[in-house]
Amino acid sequence: MSSSSAIQLSAQGISQYYGKFAALDNVNLDVRQGEFLTLLGPSGSGKTTLLMILAGFLNPTAGKLMENGVDIIKRSAEKRNYGMVFQGYALFPHMSVADNVAYPLRIRKVGAEERQRRVKHILEVVGLGAHMHKKPSELSGGQQQRVAIARALVFEPELLLLDEPLSALDKNLREQLQTELQRIHRQVGTSFVFVTHDQGEALALSSRIAIFNQGRLAQVDTPETIYNQPDSRFVAEFLGKMNLFPLADVMRNGSHASGRCADSQLHALAPMPLGAQPVVLAVRPEHMDLHRERPILEGHNVIPAQLTDKVYQGASTHLALKVGGDTLPINLSVPGNHPGAQMNSGAPVWLSWPVQQSFLLQA
Numbered sequence: 482m483s484s485s486s487a488i489q490l491s492a493q494g495i496s497q498y499y500g501k502f503a504a505l506d507n508v509n510l511d512v513r514q515g516e517f518l519t520l521l522g523p524s525g526s527g528k529t530t531l532l533m534i535l536a537g538f539l540n541p542t543a544g545k546l547m548e549n550g551v552d553i554i555k556r557s558a559e560k561r562n563y564g565m566v567f568q569g570y571a572l573f574p575h576m577s578v579a580d581n582v583a584y585p586l587r588i589r590k591v592g593a594e595e596r597q598r599r600v601k602h603i604l605e606v607v608g609l610g611a612h613m614h615k616k617p618s619e620l621s622g623g624q625q626q627r628v629a630i631a632r633a634l635v636f637e638p639e640l641l642l643l644d645e646p647l648s649a650l651d652k653n654l655r656e657q658l659q660t661e662l663q664r665i666h667r668q669v670g671t672s673f674v675f676v677t678h679d680q681g682e683a684l685a686l687s688s689r690i691a692i693f694n695q696g697r698l699a700q701v702d703t704p705e706t707i708y709n710q711p712d713s714r715f716v717a718e719f720l721g722k723m724n725l726f727p728l729a730d731v732m733r734n735g736s737h738a739s740g741r742c743a744d745s746q747l748h749a750l751a752p753m754p755l756g757a758q759p760v761v762l763a764v765r766p767e768h769m770d771l772h773r774e775r776p777i778l779e780g781h782n783v784i785p786a787q788l789t790d791k792v793y794q795g796a797s798t799h800l801a802l803k804v805g806g807d808t809l810p811i812n813l814s815v816p817g818n819h820p821g822a823q824m825n826s827g828a829p830v831w832l833s834w835p836v837q838q839s840f841l842l843q844a
């Protein structure tokens with residue numbers, strides 16, 4: 482998926498008010514041709530509201546939805562011809578699984594033979610090949626949701642809108658279906674717009690992730706960029722774990738900046754101009770290491786800490802630490818055979834991590 486892909490659908494200045502409350506506040510977001518775009522955010526951040534607007538089920542308070550130079554915001558859901566899988570999507574209870582999936586083809590007047598072929602194929606894809614003659618009531622909730630996915634995909638829509646379609650499935654099925662969704666996405670080349678609040682799922686599946694916070698689009702980019710270069714504290718903390726060190730007396734030195742945290746001088750990348758606001762140094766726990774003695778490491782930040790707690794997790798051990806004899810909590814995981822995993826709570830330790838993995842965010 483190249484970043485220069487053509488824009489298929491462009492949401493421009495979308496706002497949705499309920500009284501004075503903005504469920505969406507001036508959202509601008511493009512869906513690129515063939516991408517897997519995930520709308521991610523905490524509960525109530527506006528993801529479903531935007532998906533309903535894209536689907537044509539909700540006419541927003543303000544904004545446009547441009548498709549091929551035409552504003553389709555007033556176009557009905559049926560005329561948009563997008564595939565949809567929503568939470569709790571209702572199947573026809575009196576129809577078999579095969580007939581449910583065949584329904585969109587039937588109303589599009591696809592011939593019986595082709596209909597049968599496509600239904601069989603898509604049911605195999607979602608792992609329900611052996612259940613095609615059952616009624617929805619004879620299936621588990623997870624299986625019913627997979628029928629809904631098959632039904633939304635069977636007519637190969639231009640755009641597939643999915644609202645947490647995997648959340649009803651158990652862990653194994655969910656992982657299986659994630660892989661299936663990725664493969665289907667590659668195979669059919671359809672653009673997917675996928676709503677989830679599961680960060681891992683978003684990182685695993687998406688071409689791009691759009692992160693929402695209180696009705697606003699906080700950041701949109703590839704999973705790698707969002708994870709490695711979050712541009713706000715909200716995004717940094719929402720997507721994965723992040724350790725944050727408040728910095729005092731911050732000074733710039735070329736492409737780097739340095740500041741003081743609990744008597745240690747810490748360094749970070751600082752490509753942007755530094756504002757007057759307080760900043761924190763951010764580092765992902767996986768870039769940090771722990772030592773018994775003060776390490777001598779070129780190009781690394783080093784700071785003393787104290788081990789406060791550890792939780793055995795099989796292959797790894799989760800360590801909770803504090804810095805500066807105070808309440809600054811730091812978390813990291815080390816492999817089970819790491820010396821840190823054998824230390825007792827209260828032990829004085831040293832933390833290190835590369836300056837290149839340290840960046841500044843507004844506090």
Ligand code: ATP
Pocket residue numbers: 499503504522523524525526527528529530531678
């Ligand atoms: P979740 O992950 O819990 O589904 P979400 O990010 O999809 O959350 P939305 O369902 O889009 O969030 O809701 C955004 C906000 O708009 C919420 O605070 C919700 O309570 C509010 N909201 C949604 N529909 C209405 C409505 N019809 N009337 C009033 N407020 C509404």
